[in-house]
Amino acid sequence: MRDNRDDPFGDIFEEIERMMSEMTGAATGAAAPGDAGFGDETHVSVYEEGETVRVVADLPGIDKGGIDLQCDGSTLTITAEGEHRRFDERVRLPTRVDEHSATATFNNGVLEVRLDALEPSADIDVE
Template identity: 65%
Template sequence: MRGDDRDDPFGDIFDEIERMMNEMTGANSNAMSDGSGFASETHVDIYEDDEEVRLVADLPGVEKDAIELKCDGKTLTISATSPHREYDERVRLPARVDEHSASATFNNGILEVTVDKVGDSAAIDVE
């Protein structure tokens, strides 16, 4: 116990919440799949605006040539290998996208993928 939180009546509750969150997200030592020090999940941030969806993923130790990306308009699949582990992530996109508009960059272990959103479905007039 740290000296600054010894009088905190909620300390035990927060410790238990943190333990449960680590258990659910696999952030404990049992989540390491191969003992390499890498967690079992890839960290992916998703940003969305009116026109596009942008994903930023951490792929430490991966070479550019070892990355394979696939998109079906609803899901982006990131597959990559490094000497320490294999990455195989399927990310559900927050909006339908035009998979043919995708562009990707990779620099210093950071993958960035940008995809244009598809417009709303067209209304069909019944005659």
């Protein structure tokens, strides 16, 4: 425990610690670093590349058979479980996608999922 009485930056450090706890899931009850979850070892990136959405996730310590993917057209859910780790992530996609077009590869702990983006909804004229 830090004594902030003489530290003019104490409030700043407390805010940084609070934000880091939220980012790693400690504030929401998710696994903290060193627990069964991934904590700060994971990274998920989403790329919109023309008519394709690409999601790349680092999943250290996971085997291909421990990965489950679900997509509803707007959210990709990644569940991965290894011998010592569990990872659950809901990734909001930047555009609606055709979930039936999904392809996924897993190589050296890196998951890559590609999905075809859907065209925006058509305008409907009211007569």
